[in-house]
Amino acid sequence: METTHALWLLAIPVCALLVAGTARRAGLSAPLVLVIAGLLVSFVPGVPEFELDPEFVLYVFLPPLLFSAAWQSSYYDLRENVLSIGLLSVGLVLFTTFAVGYAAYLLVPGLPLSAACVLGAIVAPPDAVAAVSVAQRLGLPRRVVTVLLGESLFNDATALTAFRVAVIAATGAGFTLADGVLRFLFAAAAGAAVGLLLGPPLHWLRTRLNDPLVENGVAVVAPFAAYLLAETVHASGVIAVVVSGLYLGHRFTESPAVTRLIGHSFWKVMVFLLESVVFLLIGLQLPPVIDGLSGYPWPRLAWWAVAVFGVTVAARFVWVLPASFLPRWLSRRVRERDRDLGWRGRVIVSWAGMRGVVSLAAAFAIPFVTSADRPFPGRDLILFLTFTTVLGTLLVQGLTFPALIRMLRVGSDRERYTDTVAEAGAQHAAANAALERLAELTAREELDESVVTRLRELAEQRQLRAWERLGGGTGPEGEEVPTTTYRRLRREMLAAERGVFIRLRDERRIDDEVLQRVLHELDLEEVALSRD
Incomplete structure (x- = not known):
């Protein structure tokens, strides 16, 4: 039985890689295809239920994904758009929490407002992985991509703090609005402090190790250390990870070239694997979500799901459209520096609100009982409405997002x-x-x-x-320019050289260790010839 369970655990990453690889080859959005694949597989007889462990998601999946995104982000771009990012990652999350919470309170008979706000906090933070990948591929303006990326880096901290405050209120553990504000301010400030305190010594250590493997090993450990240290002092682990990632990423130019090459390749593989598994797991959550819904009629559940999804999407439009003008009203420097996105850009930002695994992890983290040992009000229903909202945003918004960009002709x-x-x-x-x-x-x-x-x-x-x-690699009349010709011919020469080394290894005239050394040199030169 244990062997069977282990095989199913192995099947998840294997299937995720196969589906993601197929989607990439077909030019489709891998996150969306993975969600659909997981949803379909969940209906196959004999497939066990894979219920997300919230602690596993928040402590294992979230830190490296956030750290990698922060590492590759531009500190200067984020700083220049800090007001816009703050309005989305803090203002919009809180607005969505109350908007969805109040709507659910009005819709669902007997659902307390505090429990409804738990639902609002859960579905409030968008996961911009799919949106940013599409935006970059289709050439959206850099400012739009920066704002979406910055929002995704910090909104989880706001949402998870709001979630904890709402759970305290719903369980009757003693709560006031002032307590909630103080909790949020402390979590944010302490989390940033942990990230700033951790970043410089880690950077100092990395620059003195003089060993590319160990240096990258330190970078791998960093996000987990930041998250755990922050959570230990009841600070925001998300902000600690993001701040430390921004600091180390901003200083990566001081690392040796080999360290940067190894690190870049490692994080690309790591993020691809983790994101593939996460999106497949989202689709696999349907069976555990519907287990506790026997007491609700399905027509009413469908109406509530559509209504909560609609309010979640509408809240983003209601907030983004007017709030996007605020930085320009408040800052003359912003007006002079940045071109106005126009109504098309605002529609794109408003529609890029796909939810992800953090929402599901938070939903599964809802306690089963209150402080009075009574069942948490509407827990199973909140799980269901979270799943339908996440699925709805990924499929409805995710599938239409590229078409919307092309239709509005928002390019760069x-x-x-x-x-x-x-x-x-x-x-x-x-x-x-x-x-x-x-x-x-x-x-x-x-x-x-x-x-x-x-x-x-x-x-x-x-x-x-x-x-x-x-000139796109061509001359005035379409002829190939010299440097393009050089790269093409040099790649052909490198392929010929590589073939000789492999043949000599197969003939046992050189050892595998020699082959690996010379292939590494050829590979570095070929990568250097690439324009990407």
């Missing part, structure tokens, strides 16, 4: 062109600095002229590469 062609021009200018300045340094070294030392010539040509080639990219 001008932004991409500006970035390419800026990159070309930076490449030009960097190459000039490299050539000046080479001239200094040549004047100081007796160097082989062939080596100097080769280095000078390499610098000049890098200088031209970004400028030629403005």
Whole structure:
């Protein structure tokens, strides 16, 4: 029996990788396909129930996902959009909590307002994983992507704090509004303090280890350490993870090149695996969710599910459309620096409200009994309404999000062109600095002229590469430009070299250790030739 259980546990990541890989090859949104696949598999006879363990999600899945997103985020972009991000990650979450909570209180007979607000806090935080991936793929303006990403980094902290406060009120453990405000302020401030206190010593340690594997090992441990330390002092583990991730990510340029290469590859694989498993698990939650609904008529459940989903989506529109003007009203600097998104951009941000695993984890964390040893009011119903809201946002909003972007024609062609021009200018300045340094070294030392010539040509080639990219890799009449030709031919040469090394290994003329060493060198050069 234990072996069977272990096989089912192994089947989850294996199936998640197969489904996600198939979706990516077909050009589909992997998170949405995974949710649908999990939902379909949950109806197959013989498949056991996989009930989400909230502690497992919050302590194992959430920290590395948040840390990776924070690590790759731009501190400067987040800082420039802090007011917009704050209005969404704090203001919108609290507004949605009360809007959904009051609507559920009016809809469901006998559901106390405090328990209804528990539901509101659970469904309040969007999970922007699917939205941000689509937004980046379809070329939304960077400011939109930054705001959505920043919202997803911090809104979980607000929602989980609001959830805990609402649960305390619903269980009758003693609660006032002032207590709730103080809890929230302490959790946020203490969480940020933990992240800031942890970031500098971890960075100091990483820069002195001089071992790429150990340095990346420290980065892997960091999110779990930040989350656990913050939760130990009743602070926000989410904010601690995000702040430490932002700090270490902002300083990653001080790490050696090999460390950065290994870390980048590791986090891409880790996030892909975790997200795939998480979205598959969301779809598999249907059986445990419907187990306790025997006392409710299905037509009424369907009406409540549609109503809560509708209020959740509408609350975001009601908040985003007017709140998006607030930063421009309050800050002249924002008005001068940032282009107005217009009504199309506001509609995109309003529709990017897909919910995710944090909502389900919070729902499963609702206690079974109150402080008076009575059943928690409406627990099974809250679980069901959470699942239908998460599923509804992922399927309805997630499936229509790309089409909405294309229909509204919200793109960033001008932004991409500006970035390419800026990159070309930076490449030009960097190459000039490299050539000046080479001239200094040549004047100081007796160097082989062939080596100097080769280095000078390499610098000049890098200088031209970004400028030629403005033409998409082709010349004025569609002919291939020299640097594009160079990359294409060099990749063919590398493939030929790789084939020889493999053949020599198969003939046992070189050892596998030699093969791995030379292939690593060839792989690094091939990666360097890539434009991505």
